[in-house]
Amino acid sequence: MKLGEWQMAGNLGAAETSGAGRPLAIEARGLVKRFDGFTAVDGVDIAVPEGAIYGILGPNGAGKTTTLRMLLGIIDPDEGLRRVLGHDRPHEISHAIGYLPEERGLYPAMKTYEAIGFLGALRGLPLAEGQRRGKALLEEHGLGYAIERQIRQLSKGMAQQVQLLGTLVHEPRLVVFDEPFSGLDALNQGKLERMIRALAAKGTTVIFSTHVIAHAERLCDDVAIIAGGKVPFAGPVDVARDRIRPQVRLETRASDGPWRAALPADVRHEGAFWFFSLPESGIEPLLRALIEGEAGILSLSIERAGLHDAFVAIAGEAAARALEEGNGEEGR
Incomplete structure (x- = not known):
């Protein structure tokens, strides 16, 4: 659907809500963006409830930045619809939005507070x-000592913190961060995570892009997984993780017996342990078979799949490798 067709189709209703019953801060349908014949974003659908922490997760070059810029009205999509805080033209409500771009930039001669x-x-x-x-x-975030310093006198990490505070100073209703953790050490990454949680606790909607799965898994209510300009999954983190069955680790005293017939077909034996997917029937029938077969259960644990495993299952091995390569480049 072309942008010009939006009015003909009828505007998105302001009362539309997410699955949790909250109004949507952002809704995008079928976003497409091409550059010189190359399709950078290909049919992206995203819905972000008000007050949510929402992550756009994917490797470098997947289309994350282009998607954010379309949502913010910095560039227009070639196809598709978007609505931000109830408005069809996001750039007209820039006073209600805070945006931290991936490319950081401050005037070096300015003092931090300036x-x-x-x-x-x-x-x-x-x-x-x-x-x-x-x-x-600056005082609140432990940078009071740098109030009178010029930007050129700051470390890269400190300058990034100053730009982050500049993103929030006008108290926006929606905050958009593009790779906000890039370039920050572990201590400042933790501070940023706490800041994001505090913003959401006040009702601010936070959407951020990242190629580091751990940040999205710790922070996000919902994620969009993007790879090759497409979004194969958008929804709750728990739903993404449930794409993979939980894994069971079993340790038995006996190494053989009639109980082995009860183990699932994907079982593998490593050392003293048996590993397999949790059967669809649940753990109880298997426990009964192990006990009756005198397997001698020494330990049994059930591990739910992590978001990384879900990403691999949803986006594929190639996208997962690109994600890991991006993480490695950031660490160097």
Whole structure:
């Protein structure tokens, strides 16, 4: 559907809600973007409830940044529909949105609080108020000692924190982070995770892109998995993980006996342990067979699949390898 067809089809209803019954902060349908004949984004559908923490997960080059820029109105899709905070033209409500781009950039001669105030002014906040809030934010986040420092005097990580505070200084209803954890050390990544949770606790909608699965698994209510410009999955993290059956690890005293016939077909034996997928019938019938067959259960644990395993199952091995390669490049 072309953008021009939206009015003909009828605007997306403001009362539309997610599965949890919350209104949608962002809805996109069939987004397509081409550059010089190359399709960077190919039919993306996304729905982000208000107050959610939503992750767009995929390797570098998957189309994450292009998708975010279309959602924000920085670029227009060639096809598809989008609505942000109830508006068809996201750039017209930029005062309600905070955006941290992947490409960081601050004026090096500005002092930290001036840079924060300047970024707030770009979103409609009076400059003096933005600078006042900037000083308060720097103090609140342990950077009070750097209030009078110029950006050029900061480390890369500190400058990134200043730009992050500039993204939030105007108290937006929606915050969009593009690879926000890139370049941060482990300590500051933890601080950012806590900040994201605090924003959501206040009702702010947070959407961020990442190629690091651990951040999405710890933070997100819902994720969109993107690979090759397509979204093969968008929904709750738990639903993604449930694409793979839980795995059972069993340790027995006996190494053989009639009980072995009860083990699933995918069982493998490694050392003292048996590994297999949880049977569809559940663990109880298997436990009964093990006990009656005198297997001698020494230990038994059931592990639910992680988001990484779900990503591999949904997006494929090639996308998973690209994701790992991106993680390795960031670590170097």
